[in-house]
Amino acid sequence: MTPDLGKYAFAVLGSYVVSLVLIAAVIVLSLVRSRRVRAELKRIEERLRNG
Amino acid sequence: MGPEASLLSRIAPGVLWIGALLACLLSLDRIFALDWEDGSLDLLATAPRLAVRAGGGFGLGLAFFLIVTVLVPFGVGPEASLLSRIAPGVLWIGALLACLLSLDRIFALDWEDGSLDLLATAPLPMEGIVTIKALAHWITTGLPLVLAAPLLGVLLNLPQAGYLWVLVSLALGTPALSVIGTFGAALTVGLKRGGLLLSLLVLPLYVPTLIFGAEVARRGAEGLTVQTPLLMLAGISAGTIALLPFASAAVLRINLR
């Protein structure tokens, strides 16, 4: 199943690993920040409404 | 295509750049003529005094240029042939860094004592103010660097043919460095620790000027033809002098809001 990458295995696998890690990082960071900001805004809005 | 057409196409770029340069020179001339009465020349005249008051306009930049030039042989070794090969590039980088270090002083004093707000309400348009500030920066920093470069070339074993072209390329390129730097200084004028940010913003903008300027000096030093990079360098200088003050003025207006 896995293709025989020959002597270029490091270059090819390295590219895929580096790229996927970077893409995953930017997605995760965006999601985490989105969630945090969303929660904070909700908290502020509720406090303003009640208080 | 007759011979006339090919001749025309050969000289066309040169004519265009010369035209742009002349247009620039003429418009600079008009700034002085129109604003003689409302004191913009005073603005220019105070620049050297301000530079000295802010801690050595002429001196500090020149000293920095000297130190960079002295440090390079320590870094790469004293071999004469190597030094003479890299001399034009080193001189350009040294001049560029010396220029960069003095940028934050362009507006700093005027910002701190509030005279920038006064200038903003003056009859002189903001575009004129930033042009004069850039010119003042060039006179206090760029011009001394241009004049010092051939002297420092001796330390780096610059080839005979290189002296003229280092001088010419720096004389043509440093105005662009000052104008681009004024844009960066206007962007970061109100920030407390703007120095590092200013470098980060300005250095990428310096890339085309550096490439063509250093290429003129390098080719000149090797005795090659310098026409193409020289025209490009002149074009970049003319274009930035003509257009970038509008951006700098817009940025300064936003920062003074």
Add this chain to the structure above:
Amino acid sequence: MSIWEYANPVKFIRATDRVLPWVSALALVCLVTGLIWGFFFTPEDYRQGSTVKIIYLHVPSALMAINAWIMMLVASLIWIVRRHHVSALAARAAAPVGTVFTLIALATGALWGQPMWGTWWAWDPRLTSFLILFLFYLGYMALWAAIENDDTAADLTSILCLVGSVFALLSRYAVNFWNQGLHQGASLSLDAEENVADVFWYPLLVCIAGFVALFIALVFLRTQTEIRARRARALLARERRA
């Protein structure tokens, strides 16, 4: 009904909330399909061997690194002309994504260059241009981060984006002039598809679609975040004044 309706932050959030799952799913499907297709089911190139598989990451990321900057330029222009806050915030949201794509293009380029050109880094014009683009992204984000007032930051960064675009273009030509370079122009660029055999071309197209969808999804998500963060700041400021 015009496109400017979505300049209203509330409408923008409502609309993108509806679209976001679909775009994200599209990005996921395209990326997984394209990369698996490219990695497992394409032959080796007779000249480049298995390194040709890097193309499925290198070309889409390089393409989107430039397109992200162009999108920021357009958004900055819209902000300057029409003063829609969502536009300025979208430009801000796109910058980190573009930076990551630039980094991917640079990293895969270095990894590809090592076996093909015998060196990790060459001052090849295209590599150099991407490095300069990376510096522009850094400066742009640093300026956003440095300024406290939101409107001032939006104004200054949009002008920097405009001026930076001109200088980035100038640098591109300066760098071309300065060094001839190793990139084999046609076989790697998109405008010369006849040079890329169909077996490589179709999975590459799927990957490009995946990167485009990923970019759109991330920009929508991050713009929503910026809008909410800004609203939170505004509410806090109002509370302090009251």
